[in-house]
Amino acid sequence: xxxxxxxxxxxxxxxxKSKKHKEIQNSSLIPENDPTVLFTTAGMxxxxxxxxxxxxxxxxxxxxxxxxxxxxxxxxxxxxxHHTFFEMLGNWSLGDYFKKEAIEYSFEFxxxxxxxxxxxxxxSVFSGDKNAPRDNEASEIWINLGISKERIxxxxxxxxxxxxxxxTGPCGPDTEIFYxxxxxNPPKKYNPQDNNWVEIGNNVLMQYVKDEKGKYNEAKQKNxxxxxxxxxxxxxxxxxxxxxxxxxxxxxxxxxEKLSKKNYKGNEKPMRIIADHIKASVFIIAxxxxxxxxxxxxxxxxxxxxxxxxxKRLGISPDADLTTPLVKxxxxxxxxxxxxLKKNKEKIINELNxxxxxFEKTLxxxxxxxxxxxxxxxxxxxxxxxLFQSYGFPIEMTKELAKEKSxxxxxKGFQKELEKHQELSRTATAGKFKSGLADKGEETTKLHTAAxxxxxxxxxTLGNDINQRGSNITSERLRFDFNFDRKLTDEExxxxxxxxxxxxxxxxxxxxEEMTLKQAKEKGATGAFDNKxxxxxxxxTIKGFSKELCAGPHVTNxxxxxxxxxxxxxxxxxxxxxxxxxxx
Numbered sequence: 001x002x003x004x005x006x007x008x009x010x011x012x013x014x015x016x017k018s019k020k021h022k023e024i025q026n027s028s029l030i031p032e033n034d035p036t037v038l039f040t041t042a043g044m045x046x047x048x049x050x051x052x053x054x055x056x057x058x059x060x061x062x063x064x065x066x067x068x069x070x071x072x073x074x075x076x077x078x079x080x081x082h083h084t085f086f087e088m089l090g091n092w093s094l095g096d097y098f099k100k101e102a103i104e105y106s107f108e109f110x111x112x113x114x115x116x117x118x119x120x121x122x123x124s125v126f127s128g129d130k131n132a133p134r135d136n137e138a139s140e141i142w143i144n145l146g147i148s149k150e151r152i153x154x155x156x157x158x159x160x161x162x163x164x165x166x167x168t169g170p171c172g173p174d175t176e177i178f179y180x181x182x183x184x185n186p187p188k189k190y191n192p193q194d195n196n197w198v199e200i201g202n203n204v205l206m207q208y209v210k211d212e213k214g215k216y217n218e219a220k221q222k223n224x225x226x227x228x229x230x231x232x233x234x235x236x237x238x239x240x241x242x243x244x245x246x247x248x249x250x251x252x253x254x255x256x257e258k259l260s261k262k263n264y265k266g267n268e269k270p271m272r273i274i275a276d277h278i279k280a281s282v283f284i285i286a287x288x289x290x291x292x293x294x295x296x297x298x299x300x301x302x303x304x305x306x307x308x309x310x311x312k313r314l315g316i317s318p319d320a321d322l323t324t325p326l327v328k329x330x331x332x333x334x335x336x337x338x339x340x341l342k343k344n345k346e347k348i349i350n351e352l353n354x355x356x357x358x359f360e361k362t363l364x365x366x367x368x369x370x371x372x373x374x375x376x377x378x379x380x381x382x383x384x385x386x387l388f389q390s391y392g393f394p395i396e397m398t399k400e401l402a403k404e405k406s407x408x409x410x411x412k413g414f415q416k417e418l419e420k421h422q423e424l425s426r427t428a429t430a431g432k433f434k435s436g437l438a439d440k441g442e443e444t445t446k447l448h449t450a451a452x453x454x455x456x457x458x459x460x461t462l463g464n465d466i467n468q469r470g471s472n473i474t475s476e477r478l479r480f481d482f483n484f485d486r487k488l489t490d491e492e493x494x495x496x497x498x499x500x501x502x503x504x505x506x507x508x509x510x511x512x513e514e515m516t517l518k519q520a521k522e523k524g525a526t527g528a529f530d531n532k533x534x535x536x537x538x539x540x541t542i543k544g545f546s547k548e549l550c551a552g553p554h555v556t557n558x559x560x561x562x563x564x565x566x567x568x569x570x571x572x573x574x575x576x577x578x579x580x581x582x583x584x
Contacts, residue, residue: 001115002238005087005230005248006336008114009065012089012228015109016063021091024064026337029287030296030470032551038296039069039284043090044204044225049551050094051170051206051223057514057536060096065089065230067338069280071299074306074396077276078269080235080242081198084303085280087230089201095221102203102224103141106177110201114237118146120180122190122197126161126173127154131216132208135160138175150189159192162204162225170206170219177201179236200236201228244272251329252279259322260314270310277307278326281352286344288469290573291355297573302394304355308363309397318360323352359392366391370398374405381413388418443475446561446583449510449542449554450500453564454480454581455526456546457499461492467526469576477567477582484577488569496579500564507559508543515539525549 003011013023027046029039040046043066050056066088076082093102110116123142128134139152163171180186182196190197206223208216235243244253244264252275253264264271284300291301304323311322327349331341341348366387373383379402387393395414402409451471459466462484469481488496514536520527525539527549540554541547555561562583572578 003234005234005246008230008234008237009087009089009337011113012109013063013065015113016061016091016105019061019105021061021063022058024058024062026064026066029067029069029283030289032471038299039071040066041068041070042066042225043068043088043227044092046551047092047094047225049553051092051225053095053221054551054553056094057538060094061092062094063091065337067283069284069299074303075400078273080244081232083231083243083280084276085283089226089228089230089233091224091226093224095223098207098222098224099137099203099205100141102205102226103138103175104145106201106203106226106228107142107145110177114233116179116236120186121147122151122153122178122180122186123147124153124155124160124176124178124190124192126175127156129157132161132173135173135175135205138173138205142175148188153190153192155192163206164210168210168212170208170221170223171210171216172204172206172208172219174202174204177203179232181236181241183241198232198236199229200232201226242268244268244275248333249275251333252326255325255329256314259320259325260311260316262314267314270314273310274307274314274322275326277303278323278352279330281307281323282327282330282341282348283338285348285351286338286341288576290351292573294572298394301355302396304352305359305392305394305397306400308356308359312363318364321353321356323356324349327352362391366393367401370401374402374407377407379407379409381410381417384409384411384414385417388414443583444473445553446555447473447475447478448550449540449558450561450564450581450583451478451480452540452542452546452548452550452554453500453503453558453561454478454496454579455482455548456542457496457503458482458579459526460499461495462488469572477580480579480581481572481576482579483575485575487571488577493566493569497564497566503542503545504558504561504564507557508545510554510556510558511541511543512554513539513541520549523547 017023027040031037031040031045037045043064044051056062068086068088069084071084073082074084077084091105110121111118125138126132126135134154142152143149160174160176161171162174163169176199178190178197179200180196181198204225206225207219209219210216231243231246231248234246234248238246240246243249253271256271256274257264281300281303284296289296289300291297291304308322316322331345335342369391370387373379379398384395384398387398388395395411399409399411451473455468466482466484469483471481472479517537520537520539525547537549538551539547540550542558564581565584566579566581568580570578
């Protein structure tokens with residue numbers, strides 16, 4: 001069945017709606033109040049509180065398409081199937097249906113709605129270990145649907161297990177679905193090592209909860225989390241072995257061919273990398289991130305600079321504008337779904353041009369410097385740091401250049417050198433923090449509520465046009481970003497801190513309510529009103545002071561918070577300030 005991206009998404013949403021699922025919003029790429037990852041990496045990410053048992057305002061059966069960024073696969077980008085930015089079809093059961101229905105829904109959608117031939121499908125299931133048994137139940141369900149035993153592989157925890165998101169929490173086996181993309185007839189037996197089999201969907205079967213002792217207990221609320229990659233399914237449906245030949249990539253590739261005066265054939269890897277990295281950058285900037293040497297901004301800078309380096313490899317002139325023509329095409333491809341791309345078009349172009357110009361100035365010099373260094377057959381910590389500080393080479397780029405010449409980089413020494421000079425979080429590329437929404441501990445819960453008081457206090461001090469631009473909460477501290485174009489004065493900081501403490505001392509009730517977006521707007525709630533479906537939302541009200549859309553967790557009264565202390569106020573990125581605070 002040949003269909004385009006919009007048709008695929010529409011068919012999927014309508015299919016799950018026919019199974020009584022409610023459509024939920026496509027969330028920002030920047031996770032709200034969740035420091036477990038730098039970006040939204042899957043459709044389930046915004047749903048963590050509900051997977052843990054908090055009731056969702058729209059019920060127990062949900063569906064959406066979610067924009068995602070994954071940085072763990074950056075080195076894989078360049079083949080036919082890996083992407084940094086991608087869209088994920090997702091459906092969830094929060095304690096409603098379980099294994100049988102989940103597998104049946106996936107099978108019905110793929111074979112009946114999309115008409116994918118069953119003879120081209122294979123699956124994998126969990127092989128079992130000391131913590132959880134072999135998933136014979138999932139295997140039997142697939143066999144009953146017509147998948148032969150030869151097409152079912154039992155794989156270990158590394159391949160067929162999800163979670164928990166932190167050290168504890170919901171987790172369970174998964175069952176992945178593969179399509180044979182080869183032009184030849186598929187082999188009778190499924191071989192997981194055969195790259196012709198491409199994963200197109202995965203059902204996570206959350207039936208356990210891992211406790212603090214490392215024990216896996218049967219979950220009271222068993223959940224289903226299905227994810228299917230739009231890019232891969234689109235390639236399958238349109239008979240492409242290469243994702244980059246589909247309509248959501250081909251116009252970008254064609255523009256790169258024009259800019260480089262080279263053909264895609266023979267130059268696939270660099271062209272795919274440029275197309276992927278610029279597309280991911282467009283979406284990241286549209287969600288409020290700018291290039292920097294910290295966290296999300298660091299990943300963004302790395303993507304842009306890697307794309308520019310591959311552009312140079314293709315022979316694209318340093319004087320040519322690599323990014324602007326690609327931005328215009330990307331926005332045109334996605335503007336039907338993501339109106340915020342068009343709204344932020346100028347900002348996206350400006351940020352990319354700025355970074356492109358900045359890096360172009362030092363790239364040649366840096367490459368010459370690297371060439372000299374590589375004669376020693378090793379890049380020392382000080383040399384790697386020089387490339388980073390003076391020539392703007394992210395350490396990953398130095399490692400990549402070194403790998404091409406089969407030489408080593410003293411990365412550990414580089415990190416120590418870096419920590420001496422600046423506050424670059426080492427989690428910028430690993431994307432992991434200690435806790436997040438999955439952490440409902442007492443201290444984290446208190447700080448979530450303190451964040452609401454902080455935003456209200458900032459708005460009352462600096463003006464009502466202030467909005468939250470991100471936050472990061474662990475059990476030790478709160479980090480809060482907001483739009484403001486200058487440094488706060490000591491008087492302003494004190495006023496904000498005093499106001500938060502005053503509201504704590506007033507022992508205000510914290511109330512949770514479910515309502516429609518329209519009702520939330522009418523009641524003056526703040527938050528991201530970007531849900532185009534008119535669904536229900538959760539609103540937390542701190543009596544007489546704050547009213548916000550939020551997924552929790554929160555205390556029931558401000559008196560439980562203790563004393564609020566601002567530790568630091570600094571710039572986060574252009575036009576965005578950051579406050580670090582704690583409760584003592």
